[in-house]
Amino acid sequence: MSYYKVAVLGATGLVGREMVKILEERDFPLKELKLFASERSAGKKITFKGQKITVEACSEGSFHNIDLALFSAGTEAGRFYGEIASRQGTIVIDNSNAFRMDKNVPLVVPEVNADDILNHQGIIANPNCSTIQLVLVLKPIYDELGVTRLIISTYQSVSGTGKKAVQELMDQTESIMAASGFKPEVYPHQIAFNVLPHIDIFENNFYSREEMKLVRETKKILHDEQIKISATAVRVPVIIGHSESVYLETRKIISLPELENLLNKAAGVKVLNDPKNNIYPLPVMSKFKDEVLVGRLRKDLDVENGYHLWVVGNNLRKGAALNAVQIAEHVIRNF
């Protein structure tokens, strides 16, 4: 068995910390673990397998001799260090939007399109959180029935935005409970006891970038530009766990029990589908879960090949850090 020098960039962020935790949980074969962040966060210590590792400020030389780097440092830093690190031989798995739609960069959810990893040229992109949980549930349906159309409405937690957003939700909640004032900073409007149909910036077609990520990334991961996809992305006052109300149309038609059976066999998916006994996926359930949860399985009331699903995933784990580490595990199998 080989052991690898691994770096995490953005190690002090919500996803970065989760990456470190998951490398430990899954006992990733490490020769050395380096933790990088911006200058502001340098000097912080993060515990890994009982030892404190000091976070270093990232610089152009940081990735010298690093085999594998997991990035969760935003689009700008992702692009800048991704190009530097990959040029000097480090394999980069980047969680930002920097490279996702780049033709030379595989966009991978291992249970769905692990084979794409083989085509990497030094950089592999980790999809957006809301895409990962969607395609994981879609994959068995796509393979068995064909999927022609998707309409998605999301219910996304604030941890998807980052630490400051979690703090803003908590602070605003406290202010409202105490009937005192507050000023939104991370989000353009109040997020506590409210929902915002606004995630990321708006594009010229009036869809938000988050909505377009779901559209573009899903097509790329499934290698199918023909699927019709539209989405509405909404931020909700939940801390961890994204939920999605998914409508899909298929080529072939199956019964609900057959659909449930199909999803039950899918890797990384857990079916919770007994609504009369109050059993369905909830974001609070996803906190310590690696599987993506699916339930509320229904046939459309009018369209014979239409189905409705309710999909919940942990946006920090499978939606980000876990998926990145799983990609790393695939990479080292072919190292």
Added chain:
Amino acid sequence: MSYYKVAVLGATGLVGREMVKILEERDFPLKELKLFASERSAGKKITFKGQKITVEACSEGSFHNIDLALFSAGTEAGRFYGEIASRQGTIVIDNSNAFRMDKNVPLVVPEVNADDILNHQGIIANPNCSTIQLVLVLKPIYDELGVTRLIISTYQSVSGTGKKAVQELMDQTESIMAASGFKPEVYPHQIAFNVLPHIDIFENNFYSREEMKLVRETKKILHDEQIKISATAVRVPVIIGHSESVYLETRKIISLPELENLLNKAAGVKVLNDPKNNIYPLPVMSKFKDEVLVGRLRKDLDVENGYHLWVVGNNLRKGAALNAVQIAEHVIRNF
């Protein structure tokens, strides 16, 4: 001008109190206002135009000589007292699910189907909150373009459940902020910092009753059994204001500016559609608003006659109490 003896049943509930407030705000022509509730709430006092009115326990004789009664007392009490009161000549406007799908009972949103009121036989039903805000926005589109299909995902506030649910959200929020324990009582699961894909009971087709209300009531109000409608109803930790992500298909096709123009002219509807300037409907905006808010107007990315909208309404006012009082205003015009 005539003046009427009016009663409110369920006067101490969230919707009942709002009914009393709206009767005052709109200066409804009252000869007398009687307030009824269950025995448990009898004796409470509610202020109306500066005077305290004592709430009385409702009994079979309560509606003697009452011209108009606004009910917001749940399905069982609605059915029981609705039949008694209407038999003795009181016109009942009931906010529960008791009579909504009854062929002999008009189901009315005045801006949409006021004419149906004329066919009443003593009872008029107030639609469900999520239906009212939907049909109000649909009506101008339906009339101008024809609507053939709807797929709706809702984001519904806890005040739709009632006072105890608002208290549960507040108490749970406090417990979670203090890291102390709690036991869900009103809802089957935690509602604070969570979302529940479960409103009302589940029917045998795996849709919740709330979802089926949207389906059945929309068809009845628009007098069109041919529209394809499916919905996913979700409770979110918001206090007041229901939001809906609405996908619709039309017979005729228009541009987005034309659609915006159409909605701008619609009675009871306010367009907030400038996402690049962070302008879109939010539940917190609906608190003191009578209009239903609509924004995030988009064309479907693939289907030429497909449109996406984001619709927000105050579930206690237009979604319940205001609509009931508006029905009452129509009734007295024909008294």
